[in-house]
Amino acid sequence: MAVLYVDQLSKSISSNTLKLLSNVTTSIEKPAIIFILGASGQGKSTLLRILGRLESPDSGHIYLHGKMEKDWSPSEWRMKVGYVGQQPVMLPGTVEDNLRIVSRLHRSTFNSMYVKQLLSDVGLSYLDWNKQASLLSGGEKQRLALIRTILLNPDILLLDEVTSSLDIHSTQLVEEFIKSCHYEKEMTIISVTHNVKQAQNIGQRIWLLSEGRLIEDTDPQSLFKSPETDLSKSLMQQSFSKSSNQIEVFV
């Protein structure tokens, strides 16, 4: 049974405009690392929010482990599908309050050694747990929100440009972390990025969105070796025209 089956999702911003998403259909048969690429304003974040059930489509359905979205309660869905937004929301209180919230909600034991290890994995071992979370930098908030969501142990992790505020070293740590979540916990990662090199290096599959449609749904090797559309050709050219240690932005 598919981890996730996306069946003809459509979404318009208003009834008079073109569709932001048009019959987006895809299936994730087994846990995978997927990157959503596309120019700005093509609906990548909207698609991610719909998958997280933070927004509703106009039509279409999402099947999680074979069960249609409406047959899951929103809270059950959020346990299985974690979401980390572009500008993560910090809960009121300290770093520790933000970390403990998941075990409080689920009445589970808070394993501080495990949490310390996770923080260290993403380069946040120096963080003062008593600091007000609202005072953290953008990159610290992104990584704290990532760890807070990982503590839910979701089957699917939705990430919206979570390395956008990070330097190269922290980005590499988060990339390694994402990979370990996938390989060690069999987690499916669906990540929006403008960093083409990141998608190429650690992605197992690319969804390329353009004008509301999924114009490529393939593995990075195929996409970069034999792109099928003009857009994917230009994406590939950008990727190879820059040196490998540069952050690459696909506009």
Ligand SMILES: Nc1ncnc2c1ncn2[C@@H]1O[C@H](COP(=O)(O)OP(=O)(O)OP(=O)(O)O)[C@@H](O)[C@H]1O
């Ligand atoms: N609720 C909304 N009301 C009005 N416009 C919206 C709404 N949600 C999204 N949009 C518009 O839809 C378009 C797509 O937004 P979205 O954030 O999904 O794009 P994106 O591909 O993630 O862009 P970026 O790469 O710049 O983050 C944008 O023009 C955005 O302003």
